[in-house]
Amino acid sequence: MRNVPNYLHPYIIFIFVFIFFPSFGVYAKTLSATESLTISNNKTIVSRNETFELGFFTPGTSSRWYLGIWYSKIPTRTYVWVANRDNPLSHPNGSLKISSDNNLVIFDHSSDTPVWSTNLTVGTMRSPLVAELLDNGNFVLRDSNNNNNEYLWQSFDFPTDTLLPDMKLGWDKKTGLDRVLRSWRNPEDPSSGDFSVKLETRGFPEYYVFNKESIIYRSGPWIGNRFSCVPEMKPIDYMVYIFVASNEEVTYSYQMTKPDVYSILSVTSTGNIQRRNWIETAQTWKPLWYQPKDICDKYKQCGSYGYGDSNTIPNCNCIKGFERRNEQEWALRDDSAGCVRKTRLSCDGRDGFVVLKKMKLPDTTATVLDRGIGLKECEAKCLQDCNCTAYANTDIRDGGSGCVIWKGGLLDIRSYANGGQDLYVKLAAADLDVKITSHGRILGSSIGVAIFLLIISIITFGFWKRKQKRSITIQTPNVDQVRSQDLLINEVILTSYSYISEESKTEDLELPLMEFESLAMATNRFSVANMLGQGGFGIVYKGILPDGKEIAVKRLSTMSLQGTDEFKNEVRLIARLQHINLVRLLGCCVEKGEKMLIYEYLENLSLDSHLFDKIRRSTLNWQKRFDIINGIARGLLYLHQDSRFRIIHRDLKASNVLLDKNMTPKISDFGMARIFGRDETEANTRKVVGTYGYMAPEYAMDGIFSMKSDVFSFGVLLLEIITGKRSKGFYNSNRDLNLLDFVWRYWKEGKGIETVDPIIIDSSSSALRTVHEILRCIQIGLLCVQERAEDRPVMSTVMVMLGSETTAIPQPKQPGFCAGRSLLETELSSGTQRDDELSVNQITLSVIDAR
Structure with a gap:
C-alpha cells in the first residue's frame, strides 16, 4: 500500500475485510429505523447470545422467500417462527424495515407493495424505534430508549x-x-x-x-x-x-x-x-x-360413558354400571355410539361411586370447578346434585386437592398403565359392589373346602387304581414307585392347568363370531364377481351386511399352508392392534371346516393395484405417494415401538398395504407376524416365510429376523413407490439384478432422479422442492436396505428423517442384493402369487434369543 494515497486506505481495508470475512457486516444485533434487511445483501439479525438468528430464507428447494427465525448454533436448520408464512415473496427482491408509520413491514420491491406488517397504530413516537431479536428468540419492536421489557409488538404474541x-x-x-x-x-x-x-x-x-x-x-x-x-x-x-x-x-x-x-x-x-x-x-x-x-387417543373414540384401553380387546369398554348402547355396532368395532346406564340414578342419597384408576379425565369443556374444597366435600357436593355424573381432584399434587364436577355424559376417557388420575363415576345402588356378608364368607369357604377334597379324592382314586395293577409282593416302595406317584400328582395338576390354559386361549380369541351362512349371503355365495383379490392364503371377497355395512371377507383356502395356528395368530395380533395405518379386524368365522376373517372394507384395494397399473398410477402424484410412505412408516413404528406388543410383520409388501377411500394406507396380513418381548431384539427361524424381493439378506439366508428385517422390507417398498417399478422387475435385465441394484447404481452416479417414476416428475416438474424431497426419500430408502442390519435405521429414526427437511441424513452403504430367484424359492412358494411376487408361507418354529 506504499504507493496508494492515504485517503484510499480505509476503503481498501473495508473491501479486504468484506471479502475475506463476509460475516463482518452481515450480522447485526438490532434493526434501526434507518436500516433495512434485504434478501440481496444476505444480512441477518442475531440475538446477543447468538442462539437465534432472523433473516430471509427459502425452505428446502422452494423458490419462495420468507422472513423467519431459526437456531443459529444448531447446524440442522430449525425454523421456529415465520412472519409472512401465508404471503411469501415470489422473487428475491424484498426487504424488512421500520416504516414511517412505526410498523415493521416486509416490502416486495417488484411491485412496491407490503406483503406483511405488524399493523400497529402507535402514532408519533418521541424516540426512534428499534427492532431486536432477544436471547429467547422473541423478535420485538420497542422504543430505542426503553429497555424495560415494554414492547410495542413481539413475535411471541403471534x-x-x-x-x-x-x-x-x-x-x-x-x-x-x-x-x-x-x-x-x-x-x-x-x-x-x-x-x-x-x-x-x-x-x-x-x-x-x-x-x-x-x-x-x-x-x-x-x-x-x-x-x-x-x-x-x-x-x-x-x-x-x-x-x-x-x-x-x-x-x-x-x-x-x-x-x-x-x-x-x-x-x-x-x-x-x-x-x-x-x-x-x-x-x-x-x-x-x-x-x-394410538387409536385410544382419538377424540371421542369410545363415545359417551365408554373408555379406551389399548390392553383390552376390543379397545373400547363400558364403565362399570353401563352397557353398550348398540350391540351390533360394537360387534363391528364401531364404538362411537358409547354406553348407557344399566340402572337410573335414584337421586335419593342411595347412589354411590365407582373409582376408575389411572384415567384420562373426561372432556372438561362443561364442568364446575371449586379449587377450595377437597375430595370428601366434592363427593358430598356431587351426591347432592342429581345432574352430577362424576367428580375428581383438580390437582394431584400432595395427595390431591380441589374439586371438578361433570354434569351430563362423560366423553373421551381412556386408561393408562402409568399416568392419569382417579375418576369417581356416580352409579345407582344396584350397580355398586355388594359387600360380602359373614354368611357369604362361610359359603365361599365351604365351596373352597369341597373343591380341595374333590381334588384329593381324585388323586387318591388314581393311586388306588394304579396300586390294583401292581404286584402286591413288593412290600416297600422303591424310588420308581415314589417317582410314579409324583408323576401322577403332576399329571392331575397339569391336566387342570391345561384346561385353564385352553380357556385362556379361547378368551384371547374373543372377537365377534359370525355365522358362515351370514357371510355367504353377504358375499353372494362367494361369487367371482365379489372377489377383491387372491393371495397365498386364499381369496378375499367383498361383502355387504343386512344393515348395508361393507366388509372384506378373507376366506382361507383349504389348500393353503396357513393352518389353524396361523389363523389364530392373525386373529390374536390384529385384534390387539388399533392404529389408523393398520387394517381393522371386525370379526372371524370358524365353522363347517372354514376359517374366515372379516375386515373393514377399503374402497381403493391394495397399493400394488394402483402403483403398478398403467392407468391408476397416473393418479398417484408425489404428494399422495409421500403421504402413503409416511402412513406405512407410522404403522410400522406402532408395531415396533408403540403397540402393546413388539410385532415383527415379516411380509411387508405393496400387496399387503391397503388403501381406504382417502388413500390412507393400512398395513394388513399378519398371518406370518411374530411377537417380540421388550428385551428381545432378534430371533431365528428354521423355515423362512415372506416374499422374496422384500426379504432382508440375513433373513433370507440365515433365518434371522428382527425389526431391522421389517425396515429392509419398508425400504424396498419405499423405492417401489418412488420408481413405480416392482422390486424384481429388473431380474434378467442387462445390468441390474433387481430394483435395489438399479437404484443404487444410479444413486452412486449422481443420477438418482432418473430412477423416479416419470409420472411424478411430469406432475411436479416445476417444483424443485418436490425433487429435493424425492431425492431425500430415495436416500432414506437406500439406508433402509443396507446389507448389514446394524447399519439400517430404526423406524423412529426413519420417521424423523421423513418428517424434517433439516435433519442430516447419512450416506447409505451398498444394499443387500440377495433377492433373486432360487431353487429354494421355487420349492417353498405358495404358488398362488404373481410370477414376480412369490410368498413363502410355512409354519415356523422360532427360537427367541434375548439380547
Whole structure:
C-alpha cells in the first residue's frame, strides 16, 4: 500500500475485510429505523447470545422467500417462527424495515407493495424505534430508549407452529390475544396447514388439536404438574412447566433452567404435537414424546360413558354400571355410539361411586370447578346434585386437592398403565359392589373346602387304581414307585392347568363370531364377481351386511399352508392392534371346516393395484405417494415401538398395504407376524416365510429376523413407490439384478432422479422442492436396505428423517442384493402369487434369543 494515497486506505481495508470475512457486516444485533434487511445483501439479525438468528430464507428447494427465525448454533436448520408464512415473496427482491408509520413491514420491491406488517397504530413516537431479536428468540419492536421489557409488538404474541421457552400458548386479557399454534402445510411449505393447537379456556382448561374445525385429540386438563393426558410430562431438572388460570390470563408456557439445553414443542404437518430435544452428540432432534399415539387417543373414540384401553380387546369398554348402547355396532368395532346406564340414578342419597384408576379425565369443556374444597366435600357436593355424573381432584399434587364436577355424559376417557388420575363415576345402588356378608364368607369357604377334597379324592382314586395293577409282593416302595406317584400328582395338576390354559386361549380369541351362512349371503355365495383379490392364503371377497355395512371377507383356502395356528395368530395380533395405518379386524368365522376373517372394507384395494397399473398410477402424484410412505412408516413404528406388543410383520409388501377411500394406507396380513418381548431384539427361524424381493439378506439366508428385517422390507417398498417399478422387475435385465441394484447404481452416479417414476416428475416438474424431497426419500430408502442390519435405521429414526427437511441424513452403504430367484424359492412358494411376487408361507418354529 506504499504507493496508494492515504485517503484510499480505509476503503481498501473495508473491501479486504468484506471479502475475506463476509460475516463482518452481515450480522447485526438490532434493526434501526434507518436500516433495512434485504434478501440481496444476505444480512441477518442475531440475538446477543447468538442462539437465534432472523433473516430471509427459502425452505428446502422452494423458490419462495420468507422472513423467519431459526437456531443459529444448531447446524440442522430449525425454523421456529415465520412472519409472512401465508404471503411469501415470489422473487428475491424484498426487504424488512421500520416504516414511517412505526410498523415493521416486509416490502416486495417488484411491485412496491407490503406483503406483511405488524399493523400497529402507535402514532408519533418521541424516540426512534428499534427492532431486536432477544436471547429467547422473541423478535420485538420497542422504543430505542426503553429497555424495560415494554414492547410495542413481539413475535411471541403471534406463534406459528412452535412454542419456544418463555412463549405462551393461550389467552391474555390485556392484549386480547388467543395464541394458537398452527402447523406448516408440509416440511417445505410454511403456510398455514390444516392442524392447530388451541388452549381451551372454558371449564377446566386443556389444549385441543384440531384438523381444520374438527377436534382430533385433547391433552386432558392441567392437574397441577402436567396435562393429565400427557404422562410423559414428568419433572425434568432442565425444564419448568408454567400454567396460569386467572381472570387475567389462561396460558401454558415453560422455561429452561440450563442454557445449553434446547427443547421445543411443535405441531407437525401430519397433526402430531411433539416435544423434541436437541442431542448434541447425535446432532439431531430427538422426540421426547408425541401425541396422539394410538387409536385410544382419538377424540371421542369410545363415545359417551365408554373408555379406551389399548390392553383390552376390543379397545373400547363400558364403565362399570353401563352397557353398550348398540350391540351390533360394537360387534363391528364401531364404538362411537358409547354406553348407557344399566340402572337410573335414584337421586335419593342411595347412589354411590365407582373409582376408575389411572384415567384420562373426561372432556372438561362443561364442568364446575371449586379449587377450595377437597375430595370428601366434592363427593358430598356431587351426591347432592342429581345432574352430577362424576367428580375428581383438580390437582394431584400432595395427595390431591380441589374439586371438578361433570354434569351430563362423560366423553373421551381412556386408561393408562402409568399416568392419569382417579375418576369417581356416580352409579345407582344396584350397580355398586355388594359387600360380602359373614354368611357369604362361610359359603365361599365351604365351596373352597369341597373343591380341595374333590381334588384329593381324585388323586387318591388314581393311586388306588394304579396300586390294583401292581404286584402286591413288593412290600416297600422303591424310588420308581415314589417317582410314579409324583408323576401322577403332576399329571392331575397339569391336566387342570391345561384346561385353564385352553380357556385362556379361547378368551384371547374373543372377537365377534359370525355365522358362515351370514357371510355367504353377504358375499353372494362367494361369487367371482365379489372377489377383491387372491393371495397365498386364499381369496378375499367383498361383502355387504343386512344393515348395508361393507366388509372384506378373507376366506382361507383349504389348500393353503396357513393352518389353524396361523389363523389364530392373525386373529390374536390384529385384534390387539388399533392404529389408523393398520387394517381393522371386525370379526372371524370358524365353522363347517372354514376359517374366515372379516375386515373393514377399503374402497381403493391394495397399493400394488394402483402403483403398478398403467392407468391408476397416473393418479398417484408425489404428494399422495409421500403421504402413503409416511402412513406405512407410522404403522410400522406402532408395531415396533408403540403397540402393546413388539410385532415383527415379516411380509411387508405393496400387496399387503391397503388403501381406504382417502388413500390412507393400512398395513394388513399378519398371518406370518411374530411377537417380540421388550428385551428381545432378534430371533431365528428354521423355515423362512415372506416374499422374496422384500426379504432382508440375513433373513433370507440365515433365518434371522428382527425389526431391522421389517425396515429392509419398508425400504424396498419405499423405492417401489418412488420408481413405480416392482422390486424384481429388473431380474434378467442387462445390468441390474433387481430394483435395489438399479437404484443404487444410479444413486452412486449422481443420477438418482432418473430412477423416479416419470409420472411424478411430469406432475411436479416445476417444483424443485418436490425433487429435493424425492431425492431425500430415495436416500432414506437406500439406508433402509443396507446389507448389514446394524447399519439400517430404526423406524423412529426413519420417521424423523421423513418428517424434517433439516435433519442430516447419512450416506447409505451398498444394499443387500440377495433377492433373486432360487431353487429354494421355487420349492417353498405358495404358488398362488404373481410370477414376480412369490410368498413363502410355512409354519415356523422360532427360537427367541434375548439380547
